[in-house]
Amino acid sequence: MNALNMARQAYANQAAPTRTTRGTEYEVFAKITHRLNAAARKGKLGFPELASAIHDNRKLWTLLATDVADDGNGLPDDLRARIFYLAEFTQVHSRKVLKNQASAAALIEINAAMMRGLRSGSVKP
Template sequence: MTPQAIAQRAYSQTAAPTRTPRDTEYEAISKITRRLKAAAARQKSDFGAFVQALHENRRLWTVLASGVTDSDNALPNDLRARIFYLAEFTEQHSSQVLANKASVEPLLEINMAVLRGLRQMGAT
């Protein structure tokens, strides 16, 4: 093996695309949203998985709410307030979904809207 091939092989193994915090956030929300959507489709046959997916979504929004209350958070105050409100809504609505008094659709729509917003912010 030539020195160039060895160098290329060594560097190609460690070279990975740089991920921004926004990319990581997008990936986490996307993953949880996909799980929730899939679990909602199987809700009648696998209620346990549905409950777990709702729980993961609640945890996600708890983390997001915690992040926007941090004084070091650089987001504009009105966006921070809206994220906090959505976290509160998600908590309350999830309880209604579990009590079979509401649909999971609004939770999925909220997550999808956030994903669209993160993509638009990344494109600017």
């Protein structure tokens, strides 16, 4: 292979797109929200899938809460507080869903709101 071909190959578009942190966060929210929605639509038959999706959603929100609680987080204090509150709400509401005391609709809507904020460039929970 000559130098010109090697240069072309090195600088050619790669198959995998470069992802931003915001894009990665959006993708994680989208996958989990899709799983929550699909499992919730199945009703009682989808409970094992719903429990798994809720588990992953809770892990996501725990990570978000940890991140916004860090003093080095660059988000505005008001936004950090709202995200932390949503993380707490998600934990409490998830327990209710798992006990059949509530539906997953609130969890799905919160995630969808986060996705809208991530897509628009500003998180607006």
